[in-house]
Amino acid sequence: MSTAVDDDLWSAVGDPTRRRMIDRLLADGTGTATSLSEQIPVTRQAIAKHLAVLDRAGLVHGATAGRERRYRVDEAQLARAVAQLNAVGSAWDSRLDRIKRIAETIQRTGGGSTAEPDTEHRNEKE
Template sequence: MFAALGDPARLRIVARLCESGPLSIVRLTEGADMTRQAVTKHLHALSDAGLVRSERSGRESLWRLDPRRLEEAQRYLGQISARWDQALVRLTALVESEGRDEA
């Protein structure tokens, strides 16, 4: 999932789907500096990562985000952030205690 989001083009597609809701490949290509083929390739990579899914609407497919995977990523990043916060608290306490010992 993070590898899929690590690509700037894919991240722009995800951001666009967040802002606009479900879009067709034609709409996703509008204003993008990519061909339909490139957008399709990126959508399939995002789909393989479980981040987007497509649904048929008449003659075209609409692509939408699958929020479950993004929520999973958010939880994971929250855990990492909490660990970093704890490590920084410990580091601050260590630096402050060494400063008192030297005084």
């Protein structure tokens, strides 16, 4: 399973309304734009647009059921999104640990500068 960051996937799950829709679909198994709009305070038209974004990202799949499309979550694609989030989180945890160790070393050794900032450069930025 690839953990390379997929911007479309992240953009799709980055919206709180779409995350709520995924939660509802996971809880209910399936849903339509109408059923989701009854549970989430967003118009049916907005729900339909959000479903289209989720569908393009592969997070949900729709099948025609009468006059509406019934959507379900693609759990494999959702697992891929979770793996990406975990990988990015782990990378940031490592970076933050490294920064913390550097800061602790500077503090222990009394390093660091207490000199005034270079006013000439500061004035250039203002």
